[in-house]
Amino acid sequence: xxxxxxxxxxxxxxxxxxxxxxxxxxxxxxxxxxxxxxxxxxxxxxxxxxxxxxxxxxxxxxxxxxxxxxxxxxxxxxxxxxxxxxxxxxxxxxxxxxxxxxxxxxxxxxxxxxxxxxxxxxxxxxxxxxxxxxxxxxxxxxxxxxxxxxxxxxxxxxxxxxxxxxxxxxxxxxxxxxxxxxxxxxxxxxxxxxxxxxxxxxxxxxxxxxxxxxxxxxxxxxxxxxxxxxxxxxxxxxxxxxxxxxxxxxxxxxxxxxxxxxxxxxxxxxxxxxxxxxxxxxxxxxxxxxxxxxxxxxxxxxxxxxxxxxxxxxxxxxxxxxxxxx
Amino acid sequence: xxxxxxxxxxxxxxxxxxxxxxxxxxxxxxxxxxxxxxxxxxxxxxxxxxxxxxxxxxxxxxxxxxxxxxxxxxxxxxxxxxxxxxxxxxxxxxxxxxxxxxxxxxxxxxxxxxxxxxxxxxxxxxxxxxxxxxxxxxxxxxxxxxxxxxxxxxxxxxxxxxxxxxxxxxxxxxxxxxxxxxxxxxxxxxxxxxxxxxxxxxxxxxxxxxxxxxxxxxxxxxxxxxxxxxxxxxxxxxxxxxxxxxxxxxxxxxxxxxxxxxxxxxxxxxxxxxxxxxxxxxxxxxxxxxxxxxxxxxxxxxxxxxxxxxxxxxxxxxxxxxxxxx
Numbered sequence: 306x307x308x309x310x311x312x313x314x315x316x317x318x319x320x321x322x323x324x325x326x327x328x329x330x331x332x333x334x335x336x337x338x339x340x341x342x343x344x345x346x347x348x349x350x351x352x353x354x355x356x357x358x359x360x361x362x363x364x365x366x367x368x369x370x371x372x373x374x375x376x377x378x379x380x381x382x383x384x385x386x387x388x389x390x391x392x393x394x395x396x397x398x399x400x401x402x403x404x405x406x407x408x409x410x411x412x413x414x415x416x417x418x419x420x421x422x423x424x425x426x427x428x429x430x431x432x433x434x435x436x437x438x439x440x441x442x443x444x445x446x447x448x449x450x451x452x453x454x455x456x457x458x459x460x461x462x463x464x465x466x467x468x469x470x471x472x473x474x475x476x477x478x479x480x481x482x483x484x485x486x487x488x489x490x491x492x493x494x495x496x497x498x499x500x501x502x503x504x505x506x507x508x509x510x511x512x513x514x515x516x517x518x519x520x521x522x523x524x525x526x527x528x529x530x531x532x533x534x535x536x537x538x539x540x541x542x543x544x545x546x547x548x549x550x551x552x553x554x555x556x557x558x559x560x561x562x563x564x565x566x567x568x569x570x571x572x573x574x575x576x577x578x579x580x581x582x583x584x585x586x587x588x589x590x591x592x593x594x595x596x597x598x599x600x601x602x603x604x605x606x607x608x609x610x611x612x613x614x615x616x617x618x619x620x621x622x623x624x625x626x627x628x629x630x631x
Numbered sequence: 632x633x634x635x636x637x638x639x640x641x642x643x644x645x646x647x648x649x650x651x652x653x654x655x656x657x658x659x660x661x662x663x664x665x666x667x668x669x670x671x672x673x674x675x676x677x678x679x680x681x682x683x684x685x686x687x688x689x690x691x692x693x694x695x696x697x698x699x700x701x702x703x704x705x706x707x708x709x710x711x712x713x714x715x716x717x718x719x720x721x722x723x724x725x726x727x728x729x730x731x732x733x734x735x736x737x738x739x740x741x742x743x744x745x746x747x748x749x750x751x752x753x754x755x756x757x758x759x760x761x762x763x764x765x766x767x768x769x770x771x772x773x774x775x776x777x778x779x780x781x782x783x784x785x786x787x788x789x790x791x792x793x794x795x796x797x798x799x800x801x802x803x804x805x806x807x808x809x810x811x812x813x814x815x816x817x818x819x820x821x822x823x824x825x826x827x828x829x830x831x832x833x834x835x836x837x838x839x840x841x842x843x844x845x846x847x848x849x850x851x852x853x854x855x856x857x858x859x860x861x862x863x864x865x866x867x868x869x870x871x872x873x874x875x876x877x878x879x880x881x882x883x884x885x886x887x888x889x890x891x892x893x894x895x896x897x898x899x900x901x902x903x904x905x906x907x908x909x910x911x912x913x914x915x916x917x918x919x920x921x922x923x924x925x926x927x928x929x930x931x932x933x934x935x936x937x938x939x940x941x942x943x944x945x946x947x948x949x950x951x952x953x954x955x956x957x
Contacts, residue, residue, distance in 0.1 A: 306736045314762055317739065321762075324740055325726075325747040329756045332723075341759040343723060345679075346672060353671075355758065357725045357773055361765035397658075397669060399683045400651075401771050410632040413643065414650055421651040430655045432681065433667040436640060436647075439687035445727050445771035447683055 337536065338460050339387040339521060340450070352457060354450040356387035362442040370485050371500035373412045376444070377419025378501045383523060384448040385427050386504035386576040390521035391459075392513030393452030395506070397432045398424060400446050403439040416444070427506055456510070458519035458580065463537035467517055467581035469601040470590075472505050474549040475526060476565060479572020480557035487561065494553050504576045511593050512580055519580040527570040527624045529579050530610045537581075541610035543601035543622055570612075570623045663862065664786050665713040665847060666776070678783060680776040682713035688768040696811050697826035699738045702770070703745025704827045709849060710774040711753050712830035712902040716847035717785075718839030719778030720832070723758045724750060726772050729765040742770070753832055782836070784845035784906065789863035793843055793907035795927040796916075798831050800875040801852060802891060805898020806883035813887065820879050830902045837919050838906055845906040853896040853950045855905050856936050863907075867936035869927035869948055896938075896949045 308317050322336040333352060334342035340356035358380070360366055366376045381398065388395040400420060404413065424431050429448070481491040481499035491499070504521070512519065518537055520529045526548065530541050548569050558565035569575075581603050582590065590597055601613075610622040634643050648662040659678060660668035666682035684706070686692055692702045707724065714721040726746060730739065750757050755774070807817040807825035817825070830847070838845065844863055846855045852874065856867050874895050884891035895901075907929050908916065916923055927939075936948040 307733055308730065308736055308739075309732075311736055317736065318762060320736070320740060321743045325743040325750075325757045327747070327750070327756045327758075332756055332758055335758050336760070341723070341725070343758065346676075350672075355723065355725055355773075355775070357727050357759065357761050357771070359727045359729055359761050359763045359771065361729055361763060364763065364765060397667070397681070399667070399681055399773060401683050401685045403685055403687055403769060404634065406635075407633055410634055410637055410643065410646070413634075414646060417647045417651040421653070424651075424653070430653045430658055431651045432653075432658055432661050432669065433683065434662070435683050435685050436644060437685045437687060437690065439690055439769060440767045441765060443729060443765060443769065445683070445685065447681075447725060447773040449681070 334459060339390040342391070342457065349454060351451040351453050354388055354391050354393045354452055355447065356384055357445065357447040358384050358387070360444045368412070373415030374419035375500040377416040378423040380444050380446050381420055381423035381427065381429065382502050382504045382576055384446045385429065385506060386521040386523065388448060388450035389504050389506045389509035390519050390578055391452055392456040392509065392519065393450040395427055395429045395448050395450040397449040398429050398446060399433045400431060400444065401435040403437055403441070403443045405440065405442060406438050408442065456513040458513050458516050460518055460520050460532050461536040463518035463533050463539050463581040463603045464583070465539055465603050465605040466584070467603040468584055468587060468599050469530070469541060469543065469579070469581050469603060470597050470599050471522070471549065471577055471579050472508055472596055473577040474551040474554070475522065475575050475577060476554040476568030476572050477551055478502060478574040479568040480554045483561055483568070484557055489560065491557065492553055494551070495557060499574070502574060502576045505578050508594055508596060509578060512578060512590065512597070515586045515590050516580040516582050519578060522575040522577045522579050523573055525569070525571045525573045526579065527622050530622060531624065533579070533581065534608050534610055538608065540604035540607040541601055542604055542613055543610060544613050546615050547598065547600040549598045567623070660785060665716040668717070668783065675780060677777040677779050680714055680717050680719045680778055681773065682710055683771065683773045684710050684713070686770045694738070699741030700745035701826040703742040704749040706770050706772050707746050707749035707753065707755065708828050708830045708902055710772045711755065711832060712847040712849065714774060714776035715830050715832045715835035716845050716904055717778055718782040718835065718845065719776040721753055721755045721774050721776040723775040724755045724772060725758060726760040726770065728760065728762045729767070729769045730762060731766065731768060732764045734768065782839040784839050784842050786844055786846050786858050787862040789844035789859050789865050789907040789929045791865055791929050791931040792910070793929040794910055794913060794925050795856070795867060795869065795905070795907055795929060796923050796925050797848070797875065797903055797905050798834055798922055799903040800877040800880070801848065801901050801903060802880040802894030802898050803877055804828060804900040805894040806880045809887055809894070810883055815886065817883065818879055820877070821883060825900070828900060828902045831904050834920055834922060835904060838904060838916065838923070841912045841916050842906040842908050845904060848901040848903045848905050849899055851895070851897045851899045852905065853948050856948060857950065859905070859907065860934050860936055864934065866930035866933040867927055868930055868939055869936060870939050872941050873924065873926040875924045893949070
């Protein structure tokens with residue numbers, strides 16, 4: 306049986322969690338959120354966060370378009386984004402590398418320079434790893450972090466009536482990739498969002514004490530909202546016109562003749578934050594930042610999220626990117 | 632420049648550590664030992680240990696010879712072995728998986744069954760991970776553990792005059808692989824040492840309070856002794872006749888017409904422990920176990936280890952397995 310026959314990546318993860326997921330009093334959150342949450346000392350000590358991500362050449366990065374420094378930067382950012390989405394601060398990083406036997410030393414050194422720089426700017430210490438050889442380059446990162454118990458944000462904590470919010474704008478990375486794959490040249494803004502995105506640690510500590518549920522946007526808004534709905538057992542209504550898009554994303558969509566929303570909903574690798582929050586808390590948030598945008602509302606009971614179009618029509622929210630899906 | 636042009640894997644790691652290695656007061660040991668050692672709470676709280684290992688299909692495991700359950704078992708054992716070599720106990724594990732798009736669900740489920748079983752028998756909780764697709768299967772494991780400060784064993788703590796000791800017997804995994812690669816069938820003992828080796832957590836907590844330096848044997852005795860010599864700035868004399876070999880390893884060597892010591896020195900994947908210890912402590916150890924064997928002595932000053940043959944001749948100790956080496 307192939308993975309696409311059972312429905313794709315998320316169905317596979319469910320099966321593996323059923324086989325291998327274990328329960329332990331100190332495992333506050335296990336498989337199924339952006340990071341695992343572990344109690345290492347009696348409360349009220351902060352929790353330990355652990356996240357791990359794999360980047361494979363060809364799937365997650367390409368040396369055709371991105372420098373090795375950028376690949377290293379992105380690897381750090383996408384892991385730090387998982388820690389930000391839990392409301393935490395990253396601390397210690399471990400990087401394991403599979404290299405083709407004929408890999409260039411200069412490429413590997415560039416990758417590490419990019420990782421080291423991104424670590425420094427996010428307060429992370431690179432503390433170890435492993436190198437070995439294989440048929441294609443890949444990079445596996447494990448990042449530890451800590452979070453105060455009162456700031457921990459889970460996918461499972463959205464409440465009916467919460468506002469659905471996002472940081473920044475969405476779709477730039479996917480728009481850049483779509484242009485690159487057509488041999489078009491994205492502008493510098495789009496290219497930097499694809500090759501060297503930053504995570505939102507600059508704003509996550511303002512959001513975390515106020516939010517209910519939070520997740521980072523790595524597989525597209527359509528996918529991330531479904532994670533929150535499924536794990537919080539709620540529904541969601543998203544207003545299409547409210548989804549923040551950068552002018553360059555609209556321009557790329559025009560150029561390619563497609564709907565710019567598809568980059569935001571089905572694209573991925575934005576590393577912005579999606580969160581839900583009680584309406585009475587929004588004013589407090591908006592006093593501290595102008596980079597959070599309300600895009601919808603959490604609803605009761607039904608789990609399939611809805612997209613409300615400009616003409617008032619309601620459609621099923623398109624899904625995001627799912628590895629292995631047919 | 633290619634990796635073999637600079638000398639291989641260990642030279643690459645030195646270069647990467649120079650680029651990216653960071654110093655931090657709470658990083659007790661960073662890149663260069665079996666696991667990183669992190670201070671997470673004021674002393675005398677135990678240290679946090681973190682180790683990470685990559686297994687690539689074709690290099691580190693083969694579905695031709697090993698069941699998916701065995702691959703999962705081995706992945707856990709080789710990481711737990713790193714924690715054992717620091718004198719610690721493993722606790723939380725994270726497993727990231729690269730799968731070919733046409734991977735069999737049954738194979739992946741078998742892998743997780745093997746990991747789950749090995750985790751349970753070693754007191755480890757599987758707490759998270761990641762799955763994605765790529766051209767070849769690979770598995771990246773990060774394992775956390777803890778160690779009492781008084782039991783921490785580093786590669787850098789060998790002292791001239793220490794006895795050099797190993798646990799168990801060496802070379803079985805390499806002997807099995809050599810037979811398999813010649814289409815010969817290893818006996819069950821050798822095959823299980825290759826496909827489903829165990830680590831020495833059963834004995835490491837007896838050794839750790841008594842040992843000075845310790846390392847696990849994953850790349851062959853020749854390589855591991857060099858790590859200890861280099862990091863402790865000492866020399867070593869190994870007595871060839873003292874290196875413990877299982878009768879099946881000798882039989883495999885006879886069959887293949889090669890020196891059985893080469894399996895122990897240059898083979899790898901034994902996951903036994905190599906350690907050094909003050910002579911006056913050996914009696915205390917031997918009272919508690921009969922599975923530790925003296926194979927040599929730590930010497931002063933010279934860093935290149937020596938092998939003393941049965942005829943009294945002294946040769947340069949053959950090196951172990953080094954990825955990327957010419």
